[in-house]
Every structure is written in structure tokens, then in C-alpha cells.
Amino acid sequence: MTLLHIQNLNLSADSGKPILRDVSLTLENGQILALIGASGSGKTTLALTALGHMRPGVRHVSGQVLFRGQDLLRMSRRALARLRGRKLAYIAQSAAVSFNPRIRLDRQVTESSRIHHTMSPDAAHARAREVYRTLDLPTGEAFYNRFPHEVSGGQLQRFMIAMGLHEMPEILVCDEPTSALDATTQVEVLKALDTGIHASGTAAILVGHDIAQVVQVATHILVMRNGEVVERGTVEKILHHPEHPYTRRLLEMHRGFDAESGTMAETVAAASATAVSPSDRTDRAPLLEVRDLAVCYGTGGFAVKALSGASLTLNGGEMMAVVGESGSGKSTMARAIAGLVQPSQGEVLVNGRPMERDVLKRPLPMRRAVQITFQSADTSLNRHHTVGRILGQVLTFFGERSKERRAERIRDLLEQVHLPADYADRKPSQMSGGEKQRVNLARSLAARPDVLICDEITSALDNIVAASVLDLIAELKRELNIGILFISHDLSAVAAMSDKIMVLRNGEVVEQGPTAQVLGAPRHPYTRLLRSSVAALRLGWLEEASALHRSLRDELGA
Amino acid sequence: MIRFIVKRLAAGFVLLLVISLLIFVGCEMLPGDVAQIMLGQSASPENVAALRAELGLDRPAPVRYLAWLWGTFHGDWGVSMTSRQPVSVMLSERLSNTLTLAGLTTLVSVPLALLIGMVLAVHKGTRLDRVGTIVIVGLCATPEFLVATLGVLVFSIHLRWLPAISYVTPGTGVLTQIKSMLLPLATMTIIVTAQLARMTRAVVGNILTQPYVETARLKGAGPVRVIMVHALRNAVGPLINIIAMNVAYLISGVVIVETIFAFPGLARLMADSVQARDLPVVQACAMIFSASYIGLIMVADIVAKLFDSRKEPGAPS
Known part of the structure; x- marks a missing residue:
């Protein structure tokens, strides 16, 4: 049965710049749909519309987001609030800032049941403990009642997952739930998420940037680029028969490293x-x-x-x-x-x-x-200086007095980092993240x-x-x-x-x-x-990795 | 927690000692001589010297400082040089007037300002917020004397509802007293409410952009719950300090309003005493103002600490 049906959705920034272009998708019962793409591809914005939520600065242009036939973007605030936390739940990217620092974790996890009056306090208490156990969190009332700053990053992210699953929602939206964690912790949290989703039988939308990680959990994949869907299909189809060149490039990134043997x-x-x-x-x-x-x-x-x-x-x-x-x-x-x-x-x-x-x-x-x-x-x-001035300062500092020679060196440096010579006149705000990092490198090389x-x-x-x-x-x-x-x-x-x-x-x-x-x-x-x-791009990796992790953690003595 | 409070109390005491020294040195540096002023320009040097000896002004400064400090701790603030009354008697009447006015103003303006600030923060960016912010910033920028004068003009001169002068005479009925205090009270409430509401809007508005507020909204929490359960406890720390500063201002910094309404408060007593070179009174007022600042900020810090879950790392929660 179709839970969520997004139809020709167009969203734009306040400036009018499109964020999502004509995006459509459906989510059936039991499906776990991964949204993959670079930052700025609109994947988080799309995922949040499944909660009827648009962050400040995002505008609805056209299209519908239908949850069981009701358009979430046209719903009253009150009606929307009744669905959120109960039918539509959210797991934020960074648990460190997404938990209220002044409220005990258990209170926050069970808050939805108090907002929506879905369970008695005792039932909510029992349900939370059931989920904590599923997610392999340490046991003990004292632990559950800690404040967010008193547990580790991986534990905090698991509390966040517990909060999302508490009401047994119909759709769980996960916004890059592991990207703020250390690599070793990512495996364990990903495994907890996988277990949690399957134990509660919810459908999910999983936003991710690491394709090898999301295929471990997802059943379907949607590849996004610049606000458009470039390819979609089951995990098997995307893994084995990718059609779009962009999808192939994303997959290539992972084929280089063979984690199993550790060689390149x-x-x-x-x-x-x-x-x-x-x-x-x-x-x-x-x-x-x-x-x-x-x-x-x-x-x-x-x-x-x-x-x-x-x-x-x-x-x-x-x-x-x-x-x-x-x-x-x-x-x-x-x-x-x-x-x-x-x-x-x-x-x-x-x-x-x-x-x-x-x-x-x-x-x-x-x-x-x-x-x-x-x-x-x-x-x-x-950010107030041009690239030429940023690089020139380093050259002057190390004793290059001639203006002509400085200009020449700046051209050479930009060439070394594969940037056009006219970038010398640009300011950092006029460049992409990758270009800025190249300038940052050129600044070091200038010495x-x-x-x-x-x-x-x-x-x-x-x-x-x-x-x-x-x-x-x-x-x-x-x-x-x-x-x-x-x-x-x-x-x-x-x-x-x-x-x-x-x-x-x-x-x-x-x-x-x-x-x-x-x-x-x-x-x-x-x-x-x-x-x-290091996630391997094949199905079943997560099972093996988390089993291996457990034995290695034992060996390390935690 | 108790260790924290004791530490803060000790620090406050030391700070007060340092301030007492500063006050004393400051008064020493004031130009002019009490004896000379009391006797007038034509007084003979012998008479001036005799009065100085009578007032104890001929002793060396450190001795006078220690004598004053010792007296202060025993509640003996000395004798006013101009009225020859004990300073403590002069202070007690003024202090109770000031505290009544400051207390009433706080009681009205703090809840009002928090409410206005939170409503504006929740509606940030809407027309209500824009109009409200313009009014509040406008009131913040309006000098107190203008608000006070307009109040007198409208309510005392045109409507004749309230007295223009709020000279409280002991023994009159409660109703008359309240009526006579109404104009200064309204003036100060307007000024303080505007300041506090502006800060509340900024503090709460900032908290409402935090990711954990988005999390709460996506759990289905309505605006009231978001504010009362999630935002307010994070706002207590910054807000309580702003409130403490404003209350301290109400005790010490309202000399203009007191002057306009001829209200017999502490601030005006101090201003008058400075003019008359009545140093015991000046010193006593300065000590009371400093103590009220230190005390209020200390209370604010302790309350903020009580609301901070991150107290004492490692302590069992």
C-alpha cells in the first residue's frame, strides 16, 4: 500500500533559485528508500517534506506531498502536529545539537507519547526500554536518565533513533544519521538503525552521502543531483545495473578500495x-x-x-x-x-x-x-580578501618584493591546484567548497x-x-x-x-x-x-562488519 | 552546589570590601571641604579648623577609612554632616520608598516583558513582530524624562487624575500612597519592560532557531509546549542575568525619574548629598547600591546554575 506519494514537487529558495525540480516518488509499506547525492542536491529538503516540514528560506512552488492521500504541505499546523512524532518521525543528523541539552534523555525519547497521549506513562516507559534494548544501548535507569552531554556520540545517536521509533511511526525520516560520527562508531549505529527499523516494521526515508552505507539498510535508492532525480530503483538494480553516469561515478568512488583485503x-x-x-x-x-x-x-x-x-x-x-x-x-x-x-x-x-x-x-x-x-x-x-591577495600575502611574508614576480607566482600556484588564472580576482564566497580547498592548498604551497x-x-x-x-x-x-x-x-x-x-x-x-x-x-x-x-559496496557487509566489530571491541577491552 | 554558593558569597564579600575602598578614595578626591561649605565663604580659618576637628576630619585618611568600615559593619553609618541626623535614620525611610517602587515595577514589568518578548519571538518575521519591535526599540530609545514629562502632562495637567508630585508623606492612606506612586511606577515600568522585552525576544528567538527546537516541533510539539518545555529552561540563564541588572538599575539608577516626581528615593538622596558634600550619606548610598548589584547578580548566577544540567562534571545526575 502506498504510504507516501510525492507528486511533481517544486521547491525554491526565497531568492527564487530552484531547490527541487519536479521531484516525484512513492514510498510503500515496508520500503526503505535511500536518498543519495552531493550536498546541495536537495536530498535533506526532500526528506523533510515527508514530515510536512520546510526549513526557513524554502518555498513551496508547486506539487503535492501526499501521506495516505492527504497533502502535508496544505495541512493546518495543528493537523500536521498530530501526525508528527506519531505517524511521521524524524531522526536528525547530529544528535549532539538535536537533543535539548537541559532535559534528561529518557524524558525526550518518551515526549511524543505525552504530546499525543498515545500511551500511559507506564506503557511509554516500557516501550522506551524495549527499544533501548533493541538498539543495544547499555542498560540501567541511571543511564537512561542521563543528560545528552553525559553519553558518547554513538550512544546519543542511538537515543535519537529510539526517539524516532518510540511511537512505532509509519514513516521514519533519517537525515544522514551516521555522518557526524567516527568511522568505527558509524558501523555500530548503522547496525542499530537497521535492527530498529526492521523490528518496528516502519517504512523509512534514509538520507545519506555514503552509498556503500545506505545500501546496507535500504531497499530502494533515489539518486539526486542539483534538485533533480537522476536515477531510481531497487538496491540490486542500482548496484548492479546503474544507468546514469553520475550514479556510476558514485559507485566508482567505492570500488577502488577493497576493505576486505585492505589493499588498493x-x-x-x-x-x-x-x-x-x-x-x-x-x-x-x-x-x-x-x-x-x-x-x-x-x-x-x-x-x-x-x-x-x-x-x-x-x-x-x-x-x-x-x-x-x-x-x-x-x-x-x-x-x-x-x-x-x-x-x-x-x-x-x-x-x-x-x-x-x-x-x-x-x-x-x-x-x-x-x-x-x-x-x-x-x-x-x-572572506573579505581576493584569492590574489590571500596568496600574495604569503609570498610577501616570505620575502618576494617584486609585484610582477608575485603575480607570476600566483598564476603558477593557481595552475598547480588546477584553477583558472582569473580566480585570483575572486573572493572565497564566489567559489565552491572544493575550489576553496584548492586555494587553501595553494596558500600552503606558496611558501x-x-x-x-x-x-x-x-x-x-x-x-x-x-x-x-x-x-x-x-x-x-x-x-x-x-x-x-x-x-x-x-x-x-x-x-x-x-x-x-x-x-x-x-x-x-x-x-x-x-x-x-x-x-x-x-x-x-x-x-x-x-x-x-570502511563500508564495502556489497549487500550483507553490515552484518559481517558488526559481528567483527563486536569481537574486536572485546579484544580491545573497550 | 553549596560549595558554589559559599564561594560566590565569599567572592561577593571581598568584592564589596574592594568597592568600599574605591568609594572612600573617590569621596576623598571630591573637591571642596564640608566645613568650608557649611560655614560659607566668609568663615574664619579658625572656625573652619574647629568644625573640622569636631567632625573628625582632621584625622588621617586610613584611620577614617577603618573607622567608617568598622561602623558600617555594625550598622552605624555615621552622622550626616548637614542635617546632623544619623545616616541610618535618613536611609531607612528613603530605602523603603525605593524598594517599594522598585519591587512594584519589577512585579509588573518582568512578567509583562517575558510575555511580550516570547510572543514576538514566536512570531518572528511576521507583521506583529515588526510592529512590536519598532514600538519596543522606540521606547528603549526614549529618555525617561520624556516619558515622565508626557505622563505628567496627560494625567496630571490635562486629565487631573493623578498628582504630578509623588511626595509620599507617612501616615496617609494606602490608596493615596498608591495613587501618588502611580506615575513614577508607570514611567519606570514602560522603560524597563521595553528593555527586558527586547532582550527576551533576542534570547528566545535565538533558542528557537536551535536544532533541538526543530526536533521538538517534528515530534509534534505545539508552540506553547515548545516555549514552555523546551525553550524557557534554556533561556533562564541569560534572562535571569538581564533581569538582575534591570532590578539593580531600578534601585540605583532612577535619579531622573525621582527628581521629576520629587519622589523621596535613595538615588536622589545620593545626588543631593554629593552636592552638599555630605560624605557619610554619599558613602552609605554607594555601598547600598554596590551591595544590591553584587547581591542581585549573585542570586542570578545561582539561579542560572540551578537550571544548568551541566553543573559539576562527574556528579551523579
Whole structure:
């Protein structure tokens, strides 16, 4: 039976710019429909219309959203409120901001039953506990009655799922329910969501950006691009017989990395062939050498060890991936090497020369040698300056006085990051996310560094855009023969192109070595956990991964 | 929680000590001499010196400071230099007038302002909000003396409903007292309500854009529930501080309104005493104003803390 029928829906921004163009879809009982697409494709906006909700700035132009024959977009607020939370439920992207910080979790989970008077307090209490158990949350009344800041990110997202399922809704709308979590936690939350949906038998709309993850849960897929549906079909059809070139590209992104064996088939071989062979430079000191680096935050009894005893060597033309979940100390290490935080012990050597610990005490040539590119181009680039001015400032700082030579270098830098020369006159607001990140890279390259540290530079980008930035990094590594330290929480992104890899956990290096070796035969259970968290593009992966996760978590002793 | 309160009380006490020193030094730096002013320009130097000795002004400043501080803690605020009355007697009458006016204003304006602010926040962007905001911002920008003068013009001179001067004489009936206070009360209520409503609209409006409010709406919560259950408890922290500042202002900063209506309040007493160089009274008033600010902000902080679930990390919840 058809639950939801969206007919020729057109939505626009307040400015008149279309957000959804002539979108139609149907959702039958028991179906789980995944909406896939880049950010800005309109997938979240479309999903929210299934709740009769449009965020501020979105306008209804034409079309209908029929739930059991009633148009949600023309319904009175009161009638809509009666459906929400009871028949149509919502799971937000980031549980961290989507729970009220001042209300206990259990009260929030059961709130719908009090709003709609659907259950007695006792029944709501029992129902919530039933769902908590299904979702594999820790047991205990004290735990259920915690405040949102008192549980972990993965647990909070499971409470969010419990809240969505509490009233046994007919349609559950999930807006990228795992994208704000660490890779290892994503697997577990995705499994909980899958179990929860199937246990309650609800139909669902699942918004996702990682196609390999959503196929684990979904029955049908809708691929969106620029507000239009480009392809739709069952999971099997999309996986095995994709028709639209865009769908094929989305799938390609995942075919490169074979998570099961941990190798990148051809790519690793290709990368090591082009890399400068270390034997060429045995007589010289390595480009970057880090010895026993440790960083503490705070002092005295309150000191927290963010990084303990990390050592590494990096040669020109080499790339080392640093992976680990948030809080593992990878950014701390990057900042300590760059001199932005003071290490409590250890040293950093570039070309065999020890570096001052504090970047402010480093002389100009020493500063030039190590450059760092940050995750968010939006906060790194001054939005009031043109690209030419942003790059020019770096050149002036490092002593380029001639205006002509600066202009020439800016042209070269833009060419290096594959941007047209006329981008020098643009401001950050006139560029896309991927373009801004390229400028951000060019800003680091303007110093002509020996070592480039990339701190999560692709995390904020969509898969396809991120892949093109990664290609650019690989190219820069080859052409400029610089050493690259690439920090990422996404193993699949970096495994493809790094020569070496370092795995961090709770500030300690758990494993380190050539990428093919470490990922091919990981010795530490945590590395295996990370590797098994990379979604494989085949059905049934989630079952295996979550089973593997459970045993690895046991082995790690939580 | 108790540790927090004790800590805040101790900090408030130390702050008050520091302020007492500042007040004393400030009064020392005032130009002019009480004895000279009391005796007039033609007084002989001997007479001035004799009066100074009588008033204790010839002792060194640190001694006078300690003597004053010691007296203050014992409720002995000294003797007024001009009226020769004990300061505590002068203060008590004025203080009760000020507290009555401030208390009544708070009772009326706080609920009214919260209501207006929340209604505007819920209807943000609608015509109601636009008109309401213009009126409120307009009132915020209107000087008190204008509101007060217009009030006198309309209600006292044209309509003759209310007295233009609200000089409260002890012993008159309650009704007369209330009637005489009505104009200053209305003036201050208008000013304070406008300020508070504007801040409430900003604070609540900001909370209503938070993702957890969207979550609540998508659970089917209506506007009343969203405000009462979800928004208000998050607004308590910022709002209670704004309210405390406004109440403190009502106690100490209403000298203009008090002057216009000839209302015998504390603020005007202080202004008059500064002119007369009656330092014991000035110092006493300044101490009371400072203590009221510190006390009110302390209460606000404690209330905000009570509403904050994130108190004391690691404590059992």
C-alpha cells in the first residue's frame, strides 16, 4: 500500500533559485528508500517534506506531498502536529545539537507519547526500554536518565533513533544519521538503525552521502543531483545495473578500495612505483624526522596526555597517512610538528636540522619548510580578501618584493591546484567548497614547503569533490617531490594513495609502517577495527562488519 | 552546589570590601571641604579648623577609612554632616520608598516583558513582530524624562487624575500612597519592560532557531509546549542575568525619574548629598547600591546554575 506519494514537487529558495525540480516518488509499506547525492542536491529538503516540514528560506512552488492521500504541505499546523512524532518521525543528523541539552534523555525519547497521549506513562516507559534494548544501548535507569552531554556520540545517536521509533511511526525520516560520527562508531549505529527499523516494521526515508552505507539498510535508492532525480530503483538494480553516469561515478568512488583485503589493488602498486625510491637518498637525512614526540594539555594533576611518544620519518615524494578517530591525537601531532602547540618532550627535525618547538621562535626559512593546511577553508581564508591577495600575502611574508614576480607566482600556484588564472580576482564566497580547498592548498604551497601537513582537508567535502582533491595531492607529491603528512579519520580515502600509514588511538601509536603491509595484514585489533569500518559496496557487509566489530571491541577491552 | 554558593558569597564579600575602598578614595578626591561649605565663604580659618576637628576630619585618611568600615559593619553609618541626623535614620525611610517602587515595577514589568518578548519571538518575521519591535526599540530609545514629562502632562495637567508630585508623606492612606506612586511606577515600568522585552525576544528567538527546537516541533510539539518545555529552561540563564541588572538599575539608577516626581528615593538622596558634600550619606548610598548589584547578580548566577544540567562534571545526575 502506498504510504507516501510525492507528486511533481517544486521547491525554491526565497531568492527564487530552484531547490527541487519536479521531484516525484512513492514510498510503500515496508520500503526503505535511500536518498543519495552531493550536498546541495536537495536530498535533506526532500526528506523533510515527508514530515510536512520546510526549513526557513524554502518555498513551496508547486506539487503535492501526499501521506495516505492527504497533502502535508496544505495541512493546518495543528493537523500536521498530530501526525508528527506519531505517524511521521524524524531522526536528525547530529544528535549532539538535536537533543535539548537541559532535559534528561529518557524524558525526550518518551515526549511524543505525552504530546499525543498515545500511551500511559507506564506503557511509554516500557516501550522506551524495549527499544533501548533493541538498539543495544547499555542498560540501567541511571543511564537512561542521563543528560545528552553525559553519553558518547554513538550512544546519543542511538537515543535519537529510539526517539524516532518510540511511537512505532509509519514513516521514519533519517537525515544522514551516521555522518557526524567516527568511522568505527558509524558501523555500530548503522547496525542499530537497521535492527530498529526492521523490528518496528516502519517504512523509512534514509538520507545519506555514503552509498556503500545506505545500501546496507535500504531497499530502494533515489539518486539526486542539483534538485533533480537522476536515477531510481531497487538496491540490486542500482548496484548492479546503474544507468546514469553520475550514479556510476558514485559507485566508482567505492570500488577502488577493497576493505576486505585492505589493499588498493592497482593503486598502491602504482603509487609506490612513482614514489621516489628511498634508496636514492640513503646518504641524506630524511626530510622530516619526528622523535618520541609527546604533548600534554593542562598542567600538574590536571594534565591530559594528548599524544605520547610518536616517532616517524618522511622522505621527499612520500606521503604518510595518519588515521584514528576523533580524540586520538592526530591533529595534536600535526600542530606540534608545525610548532602551534608545545610538545612536552621529543624533537622535530627537518632535513636533519632540529626545529624550534615554538613556531614564533622559528626563523623564516624554518617556518617556510613546514606548512599546514586546515580542514575548513571557510575559516582559514579571509572572506573579505581576493584569492590574489590571500596568496600574495604569503609570498610577501616570505620575502618576494617584486609585484610582477608575485603575480607570476600566483598564476603558477593557481595552475598547480588546477584553477583558472582569473580566480585570483575572486573572493572565497564566489567559489565552491572544493575550489576553496584548492586555494587553501595553494596558500600552503606558496611558501614552497618541504613538508606539507594536511589536517582533514577532505572531511568537509562531498565524496566526488574529495576524490578530486586527493588526486591533486598525489600529483603535487610527485611533481614537487615534497613530503606529505595526511591526517584523516577516513581510512578509505587515504589508503589509496599513501606510502606509509600511522594508526593512532588515545594518543598512542598502535601501528605504523608501509600502507600495503599495515592494511594488508594489520597486527593490532584497532587497525582491524578501522579497516572493517570502511563500508564495502556489497549487500550483507553490515552484518559481517558488526559481528567483527563486536569481537574486536572485546579484544580491545573497550 | 553549596560549595558554589559559599564561594560566590565569599567572592561577593571581598568584592564589596574592594568597592568600599574605591568609594572612600573617590569621596576623598571630591573637591571642596564640608566645613568650608557649611560655614560659607566668609568663615574664619579658625572656625573652619574647629568644625573640622569636631567632625573628625582632621584625622588621617586610613584611620577614617577603618573607622567608617568598622561602623558600617555594625550598622552605624555615621552622622550626616548637614542635617546632623544619623545616616541610618535618613536611609531607612528613603530605602523603603525605593524598594517599594522598585519591587512594584519589577512585579509588573518582568512578567509583562517575558510575555511580550516570547510572543514576538514566536512570531518572528511576521507583521506583529515588526510592529512590536519598532514600538519596543522606540521606547528603549526614549529618555525617561520624556516619558515622565508626557505622563505628567496627560494625567496630571490635562486629565487631573493623578498628582504630578509623588511626595509620599507617612501616615496617609494606602490608596493615596498608591495613587501618588502611580506615575513614577508607570514611567519606570514602560522603560524597563521595553528593555527586558527586547532582550527576551533576542534570547528566545535565538533558542528557537536551535536544532533541538526543530526536533521538538517534528515530534509534534505545539508552540506553547515548545516555549514552555523546551525553550524557557534554556533561556533562564541569560534572562535571569538581564533581569538582575534591570532590578539593580531600578534601585540605583532612577535619579531622573525621582527628581521629576520629587519622589523621596535613595538615588536622589545620593545626588543631593554629593552636592552638599555630605560624605557619610554619599558613602552609605554607594555601598547600598554596590551591595544590591553584587547581591542581585549573585542570586542570578545561582539561579542560572540551578537550571544548568551541566553543573559539576562527574556528579551523579
